[in-house]
Amino acid sequence: MTRIALVWVLLPSVIASQPFDMASPVDSLNATTQMPAAATADFPSDTLAPNPVESLVVLDAPNDAGGVIDLFWTPSLDEGLGKATVGGYEVLRAESPEGPFLSLVTLGPGTDRFRDRTAFRGTPYYYVVRTNSQSGSHSDSRVSQAALSKSQWLDTNRLSVMGGIMVILLVLLVTRRLPDEQEWLLPAARTLTEILSRRHQGPTVYIPGTAGFGDMGTIASLTLLEQVLRLGERETGDPIVYTSDPMAHALASELLPRHTPDFLSPDPLIFSLSFTGEALRQRPGVGVVVGGMGAEAFLLSEALSRSGGVAVAGTTDIGETPFLVATCDLTLIGEEILLAGPVLAPGGCRAAGLVQDRLKLLVWILILVGVAAAKLGVSWYVRLFSTGGE
Amino acid sequence: MRISYLGLLASLSRIDRRIIYLLVACAVALPLLAASTTRLIPAEESQSFHRAIAQLAEGETVLLAVEYNAGTAFELEPMVVTLVEEVFSRNARMVVSCFDAQGVGLVEETIAELAAASGKTYGTDWVFLGYRPSAPGVIISLATAPYAVFPRDHRGNSLSDLPLSSSLSGYADYQLVAVIASGTTAQDWVIYGTGRFHAPIIVGLGGGIGPTFQSFIDARTITGLIAGLRGAAEYEQLAGRPAEALRALSAQSTAHVLLVLLIVVGNASFFAARWLERTPY
Amino acid sequence: MxxxxxxxxxxxxxxxxxxxxxxxxxxxxxxxxxxxxxxxxxxxxxxxxxxxxxxxxxxxxxxxxxxxxxxxxxxxxxxxxxxxxxxxFGTTAATAFGALYGSVLQPIQASMLSLLAFYMASAVFRSFRLTSAPATILLISALVVLLARIPLGEQMIPRISVFATWIIRGPNVAATRGLWIGMGLAAVATAFRVILGVQGPSGGGRS
The missing domain is CATH 1.20.58 (Methane Monooxygenase Hydroxylase; Chain G, domain 1)
Known part of the structure; x- marks a missing residue:
């Protein structure tokens, strides 16, 4: 329903942005056959020449920045038959219908389409497809109509993604507060609160992962760091933060009120070993290692385990999670990493869990309908979620 | 007497971790001294990986995106070696990009040696772009504006001056994108490279994260997958080029057996300790 | 400002x-x-x-x-x-930088990741315990996959790779997909919260 509404809202801009040839290749094929015949290029042929390709259609490739033209044709009738068996097709291009036509590419027999990626935006091109026989003779198609490539403003293949994003935004905006101050429970977040609120022997150490800032785990971890700072303020004081990614370092420096984080190394492995030394020296009471991490997640959690403190870990790299489960006292799994920060935050962000619940319910419904559609052989439903190709 | 055996078994749980380290070192090192290779049954996804390379035609271009350094090279470099040998043997060409700042020298050296052995010319048959930070940014740029992020290759040549890279425009330039990565870059390739630009991708990964990529194989997001030393060995066998991975697999075999034994002994020791705690004498 | x-x-x-x-x-x-x-x-x-x-x-x-x-x-x-x-003075293999890279940095890096094997063995010995039904399922799955990934395992138990493949392609893929979907939804929601300044390291939600 949302998608239909979305299409209605966007329809005027879609129409305005589309070039002349947004019809499907099949429609265009029909349209071309009704067009007056263009002049045939003057190319030599002999009596053994194969039948030329028919219905050559040229279209501006949809949903792109221009510079790409699609060619479709019906292969020669001699394909696989007779004395002039087709040896292949050659695509020729010119900037005027009179030529000169220059060869672009040679294609094998059986081919019925070609994507010309070498066109200039805004320049009209004319195409001829030459059918070459195995005996060396050839015949040419009629010269195509002019094809002009243009930039489009909206990628219609991605409307499904736009719909999805709008639904998430809608759920976010609708679910701004928990109804009647109801508490949304994330067991891992509750356990983390208990751990941080307790008095421990050593200091708290915190690592916002080792992945770059492009990893959502790093952003989520820095959000969690704010809450760790707040929760541990009374009992354990400010955590000692160790960073590996320079951007995470810069942002963690912003968050820490009294001291700067320690940048150990940009290399995850060297960082992990440096941290192992630090952990064995500092003997932390609590160690939190949450964020984007690869194999070094295990080295870090093992370092915490060896140093004797309570080890809390979580990585967005799902493959590493089993190692963390084996070595840590508390492991944040999957979405818990992204939700722990907002759920622990006082005020507006506690509804984050509820947003997640509603979105997951929606996905559940979509999956169930998808399974039913697949069983019933309804293919359009799956196509709704396709993003096409570039 | 029975109790003393149990006591011995229970005491194993307090074994010094350095003894375990020593056992691991022996389990890995000794089989390497006695080089032997075994015949493997390749997984479906390894076969798809090999098929994608085997189908390359002469003159077609592969984008090889590599992310490893000396630390992770043990399972990823054999994949790169076999892949590069196969690509060059088919007279296909290769544009190589490195996503690990500390692996740049290693990767270039490896490919340059293989190219020289196959008689391939730099600039015509292969180009090394080098390293740029921010994997997502580089993946997007390679699709939309390759020259903006790589105006020059790693050797300082202008990319537009080299025959192979004179007209790069996006992933359509490549028949195939082969990602060999130890870390999170492979995920970035799936999200941005395939998810957004529909680049045809095959992936070689470290053993630890291999299973998580299985869902991308089933969903046909990626067309081939080899993971860990086992995946590299399967690929070597499929390509008919037995080399480092197949040899090293024997070391991995003994290490796996040791892990199984450690699990069994660890549990036996745990239960012996529990039984002794509950027994009143 | x-x-x-x-x-x-x-x-x-x-x-x-x-x-x-x-x-x-x-x-x-x-x-x-x-x-x-x-x-x-x-x-x-x-x-x-x-x-x-x-x-x-x-x-x-x-x-x-x-x-x-x-x-x-x-x-x-x-x-x-x-x-x-x-x-x-240059970064090619023939330079001093190349020598330092090849003979110092590379061996150090190679040794560092190999530590993972030692740590993992130690962790496996200490942590993999048959303490409950879920732990038992985890442990059996781990043993099957460990053995199936080596030629010796295939020789000892011929059908083990079939079971291991089922574990990887069945329960593993199902769980991974669930986690990916959950993380994907949470990631989009987090991105919006950060962009809109409701929370996040841009300083929007500091208390």
């Missing part, structure tokens, strides 16, 4: 980054190319800042620590300077 600009800037740039995904027009590509340029530049600049922070920290340790505590920071700063100076 700068902090006041953070939220509008986050909304503007974050919004632009989302919008260009739907705009194939060259104008959209131009905006995206600039955003990616900035991303790469920021990352590179942050790396310099990070390395400066590292040097500052090591210098502080040199100044304040006892003699034994000074050795490692001094070694680190010395190595850094050596690589930097060697790099000024």
């Amino acid at each position: 700068l902090r006041a600009l953070t939220r509008p800037l986050a909304i503007l740039l974050g919004g632009a980054a989302i919008l260009v995904y739907f705009v194939p027009h060259q104008a959209g590509q131009w905006v995206e190319a600039r955003l990616v340029d900035w991303l790469v530049l920021l990352q590179a600049a942050a790396l310099v800042a990070g390395i400066l922070a590292l040097i500052r920290r090591q210098l502080a340790r040199v100044r304040s620590g006892s003699l034994s505590q000074r050795i490692y920071p001094m070694l680190m700063l010395g190595s850094m300077a050596a690589m930097l100076i060697a790099g000024l």
